[in-house]
Amino acid sequence: MTYSVGEIWLLIALLGIGTYLVRLSFLGLIGRRRMPDWVLRHLRYTPVAVIPGLVAPLAVWPAATGGEVDLPRMTAATVTLVIAYWTKNMLWGVFAGAGALALLLNLS
Amino acid sequence: MASTTSKSAFRQGIVAGLPFTVFAIPFATLFGVVAAEAGLNVVQTMAFSVLVIAGASQFTAVQLMSENAPVWIALAAALAVNLRMAMYSASLQPHLGALPFGKRALVAYCNVDQSFAVGMARFEAEPGMTLNEKFAFFMGSVLPVMPLWVLFTWVGAVAGAAIPDAWALDFAMPILFLALVGPMLRTLAHVASAATSVAVALLLAGLPTGMGLLLAGLAAMIVGAEVERRMGH
Numbered sequence: 001m002t003y004s005v006g007e008i009w010l011l012i013a014l015l016g017i018g019t020y021l022v023r024l025s026f027l028g029l030i031g032r033r034r035m036p037d038w039v040l041r042h043l044r045y046t047p048v049a050v051i052p053g054l055v056a057p058l059a060v061w062p063a064a065t066g067g068e069v070d071l072p073r074m075t076a077a078t079v080t081l082v083i084a085y086w087t088k089n090m091l092w093g094v095f096a097g098a099g100a101l102a103l104l105l106n107l108s
Numbered sequence: 109m110a111s112t113t114s115k116s117a118f119r120q121g122i123v124a125g126l127p128f129t130v131f132a133i134p135f136a137t138l139f140g141v142v143a144a145e146a147g148l149n150v151v152q153t154m155a156f157s158v159l160v161i162a163g164a165s166q167f168t169a170v171q172l173m174s175e176n177a178p179v180w181i182a183l184a185a186a187l188a189v190n191l192r193m194a195m196y197s198a199s200l201q202p203h204l205g206a207l208p209f210g211k212r213a214l215v216a217y218c219n220v221d222q223s224f225a226v227g228m229a230r231f232e233a234e235p236g237m238t239l240n241e242k243f244a245f246f247m248g249s250v251l252p253v254m255p256l257w258v259l260f261t262w263v264g265a266v267a268g269a270a271i272p273d274a275w276a277l278d279f280a281m282p283i284l285f286l287a288l289v290g291p292m293l294r295t296l297a298h299v300a301s302a303a304t305s306v307a308v309a310l311l312l313a314g315l316p317t318g319m320g321l322l323l324a325g326l327a328a329m330i331v332g333a334e335v336e337r338r339m340g341h
Contacts, residue, residue: 001147002176008152011179015169016159018183019190024216026197027205035198038333045301045332046191046325047164048292052302053309053324054168054185055285060310064278073279080283084290091134093287101279 072104117241121248124230128222128253135163136257140264141271142167142281146174150265157261161220161254164288165189171281172318181318188325196224203231203242211243218250297339301332
């Protein structure tokens with residue numbers, strides 16, 4: 001990481017303030033005014049829109065292999081997603097994915 | 109009399125919040141570990157968990173920091189993950205909006221996924237609750253989770269420094285993110301949104317760090333909302 005100490009604190013502070021203002025928005029700042037439906041509809045998808053895009057390049061071109069597609073990591077990624085989806089439980093996904101990765105890395 | 113019912117609402121809130129500790133403890137520990145691996149010191153890591161208190165967003169920020177994305181891109185992506193909380197704020201407003209500003213400011217700080225879910229479920233199930241009971245219940249529901257979130261971030265940050273590289277921790281973050289996404293894929297619209305995000309992010313991977321992600325997020329939001337609209341929810 002090449003972030004300077006100042007940049008690290010800047011990011012923490014702005015993210016903290018920004019997140020707080022989002023949390024406070026309707027409770028403290030905007031009050032009873034209703035948000036248009038189309039805005040609500042878009043907000044509903046923010047986590048699911050950002051996180052998969054963040055993880056996809058990491059899973060397909062892992063840093064640990066210098067960006068080469070890696071079968072154990074790809075398999076572990078798939079196992080994690082399938083188990084987490086199927087059980088509706090994040091922790092089972094983590095355990096299954098980490099287990100699969102440990103197993104495959106030790107086999108290869 | 110009012111204070112007795114508020115006290116019991118507070119206790120009920122604590123009970124309702126307890127199950128979330130099972131999730132918060134490993135999640136916070138992992139955040140501490142990952143942040144330490146990325147090169148943040150203990151104070152910076154703790155500042156994340158105290159000031160931001162939003163796991164997915166904290167992980168997003170740390171991941172982009174370790175990829176050396178520009179500050180504003182890391183900020184935009186991590187903040188985008190938290191935009192859903194504006195929706196929480198709007199839903200809580202009819203229930204808690206009549207509180208004095210100081211209390212509303214406190215509710216906002218504690219407006220996290222868990223307290224929102226538990227609080228809204230209770231307020232809707234029991235329309236007879238008074239304003240003070242609702243406030244007491246809401247605050248009770250975060251009491252088990254928030255201190256543990258902070259404490260175990262610290263545990264992870266301290267432990268992270270001692271973990272050997274052989275543990276393939278490089279892949280802890282992808283596994284964690286995928287495990288977070290799995291349960292979010294509740295409807296076709298969510299699946300379409302996630303698939304768009306993956307496709308656009310991979311296609312635009314050549315752009316400067318983080319740019320592809322912002323565009324992928326934007327496209328995926330639009331696709332999710334559009335699929336939902338066409339499905340007529």
